[in-house]
Amino acid sequence: MSNSYGGGGGGGYSRTSYGAGGAEDGGGFMYGGSQGGSQSAGKGYSDESLRPVTIKQIIDAHQAYPEAPFRIDDIEVSQVTFVGMVRAISPQTTNTTFKLDDGTGMLEVKQWLDVDKQDDSKPSFALDQYVRVWGRLKSFNNNRHVGAHVIKPVTDFNEVNYHLLEATYVHLFFTKGAPGAAGGDAGGDGDSMFVDGGYGGGADGGGASEDKLRNISAKGKKFYHWLFNANGGNEGLNVHVISQGTGMSIQDVLAASEELISPGLIYTTVDDDTFAILDN
Incomplete structure (x- = not known):
């Protein structure tokens, strides 16, 4: 499955997908698929791109007004993937909040729990472990976070290096x-x-x-x-x-x-x- 960055005029650059499958991952998210309920009318997931980013890029993303789309390198971005080290885990009744650090900054990631799945409340990773996140940029009370569709532990440290390289490449593609x-x-x-x-x-x-x-x-x-x-x-x-x-x-x-x-x-x-x- 190919993955195209641009969504908003950047266009043209395609890479392979990150394997954030739908049913087999239990996260209900697949790039290019559909997601009901939370999506605004007239715009489906298939109209959006999944972009590799660093946490600093998320923190620095431009937003013209509170409800406006996020923009990185002047390109509209909503769904992102990034890799970071788990610094804190805070279980809540309806979600689990993680604090992730990728060396460029710290960011909260919220994963909402599925009441039909008892195992959702037990993360499959521990503190100080690298994970990859697929999710959507959110802002609440001027605090940015990512609403996670899927969080998976990183089993090969090469993925950490690869992600940073690809995030840099995409940044250069849009800026240079x-x-x-x-x-x-x-x-x-x-x-x-x-x-x-x-x-x-x-x-x-x-x-x-x-x-x-x-x-x-x-x-x-x-x-x-x-x-x-x-x-x-x-x-x-x-x-x-x-x-x-x-x-x-x-x-x-x-x-x-x-x-x-x-x-x-x-x-x-x-x-x-x-x-x-x-x-x-």
Whole structure:
């Protein structure tokens, strides 16, 4: 089953689905299927896209007014999937609230209980375990959360890295254009573009001139290119997120950060382990 991101004019980019099946998962959710009751008239699930995101993207999503659709990269988004570590579990009478952390932020996820299924009140995962969530963006009293259709434990840590890469790729697709388009890299592989820094931005793939990167090691350049293209904003990205995105060890990321801080290419933001690009 293919999965198309866009829903609102972005169009054109398709990837494989995430396997959030309907009946076999017991979550009642299938991308491209139908969902009764909670859906507004005239717009079915088949008209919407399922987008991979980070928690920071959800927190920063634009909403013109309280009931307006959420927009990420100026594209309307309602259904999302993301991966995060379970930091808290709060069982309630009608739902279970989870606090998830993916290294870019913390977000509440609410899973409503099915009174016909006794096992719904018992999560199949524990604290400090990674899970993948499929759900819908919600806002209540100016607090954002995701109403979960399906929550599944992550059994292979590669899924954590893969999700971050795909979320970054989709972000670049909507902000910089499709591979091969103006400003893109016609010859590169989609998932390697932002890891190795080859997505737009000239020969060095980032905001620094080649002269400033001349004495930087290969790992330092990889760090810089990835961080530049990841667009972490003024808050920057945590060392763990950078490690996952670049495929580098934490030790290599920290060593590269010291190499890049010295010439003023990056700087620390909220703490000593969070870095952002220094605009020159």
